[in-house]
Amino acid sequence: MGKAIKQAQEMAAEAAQENTGALPETEGEALDVEAAPAATLEEMEEMDWSQWEADPDDEDAPKPAWRIADDSCADWACRKIAEERAELNRIKELADNQIAAIESKVAATERRYENGTRFLTGKLAEYFGTVPHKETKTQETYRLLSGTLKFKKPKQDMKPDNDALVAYLKASGNADMIKTTEAPKWGEYKKRLKFMGSNVVDETTGEIVESVKVIDTPGTFTVDV
Secondary structure: OHHHHHHHHHHHHHHHHHHHOOOOEEOOEEOOHHHOOEEOHHHHHOOOHHHHHOOOOOOOOOOOOOEEOOHHHHHHHHHHHHHHHHHHHHHHHHHHHHHHHHHHHHHHHHHHHHHHHHHHHHHHHHHHOOOOOEEOOOEEEEEOOOOEEEEEOOOOOOOOOHHHHHHHHHHOOOHHHOOOOOOOOHHHHHHHEEEEOOEEEEOOOOOEOOOOOOOOOOOOOOOOO
């Protein structure tokens, strides 16, 4: 939250500067620009600009103290910004091109794998039919050093449409084939219950409900970091 407030204050100060020509303020006090030493064009050109890679909110990050004092330095700063923007766009374009190339290569490899696997699987199936193999009720197998050829035998299964089947059973006189499920209205009934020691009591009847057990959950201590 503090970071967001700080950013909002900086944006407001920049807007005020653009509208009035005034210098931004820091923590309620006018910024003393003249207090920082003026940098020459040569000094700016020789600066280590890798310092700007650091997080500006990092207290340990270098805090260069200097100011732009003439048009030549200001114009150089504008060119430096344009240069950095061009470099950013170049890197982004390079990354996009490489990502596209990698994705294309992955897609081509997947196609080769799928097509090659399908082809070789077909050839192995042909070979499987020419050799004796172990057979069980559900499958046939042939072992090799690098793998096992396996044929799962076809089978039939049933999958009911429950609603349609219930309607059919009712209409055909087979209601005894319909399962009826009973369950307590637990959410509603629970409101009538209270704890009494290790028992649960129905407040409406005053009776102990032995079919409802008390589950004791111990307290736990944790450290969230």
